[in-house]
Amino acid sequence: MPRLSEVLASLDTLWPPERAEQWDAVGTVCGDPDASVTRVLFAVDPVQDIVEEAVKLGAELIVTHHPLYLRGTTTVAASTFKGRVVHTLIRHDIALHVAHTNADSADPGVSDALAGALDLRIVRPLVPDPTDPAGRRGLGRVCELDRPATLRDFAARVAHRLPATAQGIRIAGDPDALVRTVAVSGGSGDSLFDQVRAAGVDVFLTADLRHHPVSEATHHSPLGLVDAAHWATEWPWCEQAAAQLDEISDRNGWDLRVHVSKTVTDPWSAHLSSGAPN
Ligand SMILES: [Zn+2]
Numbered sequence: 001m002p003r004l005s006e007v008l009a010s011l012d013t014l015w016p017p018e019r020a021e022q023w024d025a026v027g028t029v030c031g032d033p034d035a036s037v038t039r040v041l042f043a044v045d046p047v048q049d050i051v052e053e054a055v056k057l058g059a060e061l062i063v064t065h066h067p068l069y070l071r072g073t074t075t076v077a078a079s080t081f082k083g084r085v086v087h088t089l090i091r092h093d094i095a096l097h098v099a100h101t102n103a104d105s106a107d108p109g110v111s112d113a114l115a116g117a118l119d120l121r122i123v124r125p126l127v128p129d130p131t132d133p134a135g136r137r138g139l140g141r142v143c144e145l146d147r148p149a150t151l152r153d154f155a156a157r158v159a160h161r162l163p164a165t166a167q168g169i170r171i172a173g174d175p176d177a178l179v180r181t182v183a184v185s186g187g188s189g190d191s192l193f194d195q196v197r198a199a200g201v202d203v204f205l206t207a208d209l210r211h212h213p214v215s216e217a218t219h220h221s222p223l224g225l226v227d228a229a230h231w232a233t234e235w236p237w238c239e240q241a242a243a244q245l246d247e248i249s250d251r252n253g254w255d256l257r258v259h260v261s262k263t264v265t266d267p268w269s270a271h272l273s274s275g276a277p278n
Pocket of ligand 1: 066186187188230234
């Protein structure tokens with residue numbers, strides 16, 4: 001069985017930490033490089049529910065998309081939300097490793113997994129990484145549908161294929177408009193409207209869209225928007241990443257057990273449609 005340092009070195013080949021954004025906090029949060037690894041759990045969020053799932057599974061390594069401490073900290077006291085996570089991890093000899101914006105921009109990356117879950121044909125990155133001469137890496141993906149569909153039917157596909165959340169799926173724009181081309185970006189995508197407009201796509205699928213950018217983007221514009229729960233748009237990456245590590249494990253004869261958490265860590269717990277009919 002491999003040591004943690006060997007598993008982490010292989011993860012760094014998939015998502016090189018130097019490709020993370022400057023502001024990001026990726027890499028290993030805790031863990032002993034010499035410890036043995038037999039089970040790995042992939043999840044979106046490094047929250048207590050996920051750590052407890054790893055304890056039950058007997059996993060020695062959790063790989064999450066979101067960082068635990070993005071902005072640093074002066075305390076890991078167990079009385080704090082994140083400190084409790086750290087305590088539980090260390091008490092159970094579980095390592096935590098983060099692949100965030102380095103996984104967003106990878107090939108394949110977070111948005112490839114999202115496009116794959118929806119059976120979209122990927123054309124190119126929405127925001128190409130200028131350091132990639134092949135033009136395959138970057139943020140978001142511009143995609144085509146196998147056949148044109150209405151915005152409503154495309155959103156129904158998103159609702160059906162992504163894991164269930166309380167938020168569900170929101171649409172902006174004419175639900176009956178025909179959709180052929182789609183920009184997708186897993187996670188918060190409302191900083192990408194300029195690139196979406198420049199790509200000339202029919203619809204943009206992302207998460208965390210806010211009132212003003214949506215209002216501006218759809219005003220006098222045929223662009224349709226599909227807003228899913230942040231967690232749901234990034235969860236397909238966990239399955240993609242687990243398959244990548246499985247393949248590495250087979251190649252190296254490691255015999256790792258690789259798991260994907262199905263725990264919904266999207267923080268919204270219920271959704272009511274407002275404006276009850278009279
Ligand atoms: Zn995210």
